Amino acid sequence: MIINIFVYVLMQQAIQAFLLIPKDSDFTIKNIPFGVASKPNGNPFPATIIGDSVINLAKLEELGYFNGPLFSTLGSKVFDSGNLNKFVSLSRPYWKEVRSQIQSLFQCGSQLENNQEALAQIITPVQDIQNHLPITIGEYTDFYSSKNHAFNMGSIIRGPDNAMQPNWYYLPVGYHGRRSSIVIDGTDIRRPWGQVKAPTAEKPSFTKCKRLDYELEIGAVIGGAPNNLGEPIKVNQAEDRVFGFVILNDWSARDVQVWEYVPLGPFGAKNFASTISPWIVSIEALEPFRIQLPEQDPEPFIYLKEKNHTSFDIRLEVLIGTEKSPELEHFTTSNFKYMYWSVNQQIAHHSITGCNIQPGDLFGSGTISGTTKDGRGCLMEYTWNGKEPLVLKSGEQRLFLEDGDVLEMRGYAGEGENRVGFGRCKGKILPALDEAYFQS
Amino acid sequence: MIINIFVYVLMQQAIQAFLLIPKDSDFTIKNIPFGVASKPNGNPFPATIIGDSVINLAKLEELGYFNGPLFSTLGSKVFDSGNLNKFVSLSRPYWKEVRSQIQSLFQCGSQLENNQEALAQIITPVQDIQNHLPITIGEYTDFYSSKNHAFNMGSIIRGPDNAMQPNWYYLPVGYHGRRSSIVIDGTDIRRPWGQVKAPTAEKPSFTKCKRLDYELEIGAVIGGAPNNLGEPIKVNQAEDRVFGFVILNDWSARDVQVWEYVPLGPFGAKNFASTISPWIVSIEALEPFRIQLPEQDPEPFIYLKEKNHTSFDIRLEVLIGTEKSPELEHFTTSNFKYMYWSVNQQIAHHSITGCNIQPGDLFGSGTISGTTKDGRGCLMEYTWNGKEPLVLKSGEQRLFLEDGDVLEMRGYAGEGENRVGFGRCKGKILPALDEAYFQS
Structure with missing residues (x-):
């Protein structure tokens, strides 16, 4: 009300x-x-x-x-x-x-x-x-808070019956990421090298990444005075710590990730680059677009229980251009409203054991996926782990990103003279280093 | 030679x-x-x-x-x-x-x-x-590079036959940690609250941590000029990036960790505090104590293959005092020589996908455990996950840390006028916040 x-x-x-x-x-x-x-x-x-x-x-x-x-x-x-x-x-x-x-x-x-x-x-x-970069980022944390994304990824890996891990509905799963490699819109992204192991292979190999992906996310820029170490932020006060939002592309090396992530989580598969849009849009500007999120089941623990469980109606788009067809082609539409855990809950959970959250920190929402195929927020989901190609107007197909591809994300709420948008979040894939680099 | x-x-x-x-x-x-x-x-x-x-x-x-x-x-x-x-x-x-x-x-x-x-x-x-704190820490990464520790932890969780994960011998497993909660020797540590779920319980609960642990580690302080994003650091040049070392206690909430860590790794279980010793000991000072590490099998990939695979002979000790018996009692001795992956390999792996490593970053070795029971570098290992108590001279027993306990780590190499030591890395456990904190 x-x-x-x-x-x-x-x-x-x-x-x-x-x-x-x-x-x-x-x-x-x-x-x-x-x-x-x-x-x-x-x-x-x-x-x-x-x-x-x-x-x-x-x-x-x-x-x-x-x-x-x-x-x-x-x-x-x-x-x-x-x-x-x-x-x-x-x-x-x-x-x-x-x-x-x-x-x-x-x-x-x-x-x-x-x-x-x-x-x-x-x-x-x-x-x-x-x-x-609008701020010197303190630390970067990435969550995993869109249910559609978690369900799709879980279905791909473990099948739909076991898609959701038991903890997912109880806490906003997240991990600490790397801030040094966060770059601004327009920065080229070099395809990484890394260790990969195909499920059928006996041993891993050291190779150029073959499954390079993006992740469509919103980044929350944390502001305000830090909480003291040992004093969790209360969920109903957490929004005082949100300065505003950017679009975030959390580039991912899927083949590296699947080999490295047991048991301590993603590492080199994520730390080579993340791109953010240049302008931080404030909560004040987004207030007219605030929407109620569905009631959560199970009911969250007291430290995650919000008086108002909300997100914002922000339309998110993904476009791609290739070397052959450089004109950007729109192929995905998602929305910040497809969040299960809110930013306030992420903040409360991040600090629940006592962690001090500092102004300048950046919290990624996790990939935000809608309910339909063209709402899936990464290629791993869109192509169902490289099985169903994305077919472009030019006839070109993509399972994962190729050298020379340009990936752009956009986001906005409202229209006309009430439009509140984020600008763009764009990056071009450069070829990997030559093998000789590692032999010198 | x-x-x-x-x-x-x-x-x-x-x-x-x-x-x-x-x-x-x-x-x-x-x-x-x-x-x-x-x-x-x-x-x-x-x-x-x-x-x-x-x-x-x-x-x-x-x-x-x-x-x-x-x-x-x-x-x-x-x-x-x-x-x-x-x-x-x-x-x-x-x-x-x-x-x-x-x-x-x-x-x-x-x-x-x-x-x-x-x-x-x-x-x-x-x-x-x-x-x-000797430096404003840029980012903190924690590895898992002591084979004895990985084997013990794996044996506890999955049994000795499946103790080692398949990737462990191929790459120095690590995860990005939290730098804001890194504190200096002598800082009190508040017992955290968090979500836990006993294996036999149907649902998780929100509770004070009951399995509070320490981890005996060495922290490498990264120095030197940063590598460019997209340009991995070569393993045989990696030591140019090591300014020196501190003792690191990576406090851990084991009951929180086991519930939260699937699939993205440890989060709140680790981000509430880590303690470092105050004086950074340089590689120059430790040079006389450099020792060769055993040959690795399988042979590391080219980007991890060192001309000299070494660590340092640094004796590491853990002492405990309780409220009833405050005099510190020594109960664990380990050594920095019990590393499988060297610091240089950790640096090369951290940057292999292109991550830019910056001066002021801190890399934790992971818990360093020796070959015997009194060389185990954390209570989870020492008490075999709370089954075999640590019995103190006073007759008191510990499965995990209790309120009022003081935990101190020490480390040194050499003796007499050639002794090169780290001083102490100490912290006292404060009781958790009262439940009322979360109800206001």
């Missing part, structure tokens, strides 16, 4: 930006996502984007555009470095206030609209900037 | 410090480990220790005591912050040079010996300082 009223109030706001916003832009004035950008040969600066205009937040702050009682308590600048970590370490009142002040500043009729001198300092066309 | 000559030369050096070195000190002038310390109400500073004298490296540098052509290439200070990350990010020639210059400075007859004014600024008695 509280949520519905909030949505209603937001929908009533008729904010109109004075910046040009192309049709179907992810970056309406209702969005105001946060990222880091640089001009050619320039230093990275915290930024937001409206339409195709990138707004320098360091400059806005320097020129004194952030005001009010909340700001005056800070005592030092928030955006004066090459990442958003200081901002992310604050709390929801600050995050809300900054977004709201930016919306006011760029609304038609604002003081800034006719200040051409200030605008020239603050704004750069998006085609003239490069994005960087 | 090269190693033997090197050992011989080192043994010939009769360095005599002018600082008092107590009998059986871990910190002879042959050691020169690196840490971070602070005086009461003071800022943390990079330090080393000789005997009971803590030496302020920032002050030594500030007073111009580090000299020579290598240093002049640096252009900026190395020790002017509250951690050792800048120093660790350099390379072996710098690490060697700094250690060697410190040894010269504190040798009998040095210029510094009679400079009471400088010494007063540089030296603080160890009882007046507090240690801090």
Whole structure:
């Protein structure tokens, strides 16, 4: 009920930006996502984007555009470095206030609209900037919280009758991942080498990965003050720790994974690269798209029991281009609403034994799969472990990713002037290193 | 052969410090480990220790005591912050040079010996300082590389005939761990809550951990310039990336672990705390204690094939004190020589799919167990999963750790004036949070 009223109030706001916003832009004035950008040969600066205009937040702050009682308590600048970590370490009142002040500043009729001198300092066309990782990521954890994905993967490996492991309905299964190899949209991905063993082979071999896959995920950027070591975060307070979301592609070497993962989990199969979209979309921007998740059975333990068990209605798409047919072709649609465990439950579970969760951490949702074949969030599911090829318009077929393939993910909620989108999360597969590399 | 000559030369050096070195000190002038310390109400500073004298490296540098052509290439200070990350990010020639210059400075007859004014600024008695984490840890990875440990754990879980998983002899099995909860020697450890399920129980329950354990490990502190993403580190160059070693206690909630770890590995059972000893002992200091490891069968793949497959002869001890009998009682002796996979192989494997390894990362060896019962490196092994109690001199028994228990690890190589030790790695178990915590 509280949520519905909030949505209603937001929908009533008729904010109109004075910046040009192309049709179907992810970056309406209702969005105001946060990222880091640089001009050619320039230093990275915290930024937001409206339409195709990138707004320098360091400059806005320097020129004194952030005001009010909340700001005056800070005592030092928030955006004066090459990442958003200081901002992310604050709390929801600050995050809300900054977004709201930016919306006011760029609304038609604002003081800034006719200040051409200030605008020239603050704004750069998006085609003239490069994005960087928006935060220095502290640590990366990846969950496994979409039931459709877990069921499909389990069915492939153990058959549908034993698809779900016994613990899956009791806790949001997750593992610690690697943050050093998290890269920004547009970064090329080198096909890895690794140990693999076919089920029929007597021994493993050392080879170029033959089953290179992507995973369609949402990443939650953790913010706020850390909990003390030994003091779990309560599930109904966990959302205070969610700054916002990005799209996450957790590239996976399936053949490496199946050989290495017993008994301690995925390692080299996952740690060679993950890609995130450049702009962090805030909970505030997504609030109108919050949706109730189905009741959980069995009922969660007290530390996982939410007053409001919710996710967001975010449409997620996957597109592919190949060397022969470089034009991107859409083949998968999923949605962030297909989550069984919520981000708040992931946070509560991550800290239940006492782990201190820090601002700047990134939590992956796990691959998000819908209910139909074209909603499956990775090729292992889509091709049912390499059995049913993905057939492209050009006639080309894919079981797993090939060299030169470009994989792009997109995500957005709402439409028209209410659209709140994530931009893109894209990567191109480079050929593996030559065998000679290992002989020198 | 090269190693033997090197050992011989080192043994010939009769360095005599002018600082008092107590009998059986871990910190002879042959050691020169690196840490971070602070005086009461003071800022943390990079330090080393000789005997009971803590030496302020920032002050030594500030007073111009580090000299020579290598240093002049640096252009900026190395020790002017509250951690050792800048120093660790350099390379072996710098690490060697700094250690060697410190040894010269504190040798009998040095210029510094009679400079009471400088010494007063540089030296603080160890009882007046507090240690801090020596580096801001980038990421933490834990391996599983002691064969005795893997065999014992496998025998407990699956019986001796199926003890070893098929991949174990082919690759150093490891998983990404959590760095935020790594604490320094002396930090109290709160017993965690978590989900557990007894084999006979129909459903899991949410409870205080009843099988709290330690794990006796060596942590390798990674240094040097990072490899590029997509470019694996070659095994015979991997040691360039090892700055030095600490003792590591990887606290474990065994009952939580057994329920949660399928299929993605240990999570909350491990991420609530790990403790490290305060002083990083360098490879240079340990060089005289380098030992050959047995030949591996099967022969490792090319990327794991070392020219010299070695470890170090470091004696590792575990002691326990209880609330009733607080005096520490020694009950386990193991050794870093009981490794199957070397640190160099762990590094090569960690990066084989392309992962970029960064200075400041910490790699745990995995629990190191000897061949006999009193060499087992954790209580799960020692008590054979809670079946054969550890009986203390007081008559008290332990299957797993109880509230108020103090667990201390120690490690050293050599003896007398050649002793190179790690100091201690100690933690006390605090009672779990009250159940009411989760109901508010």
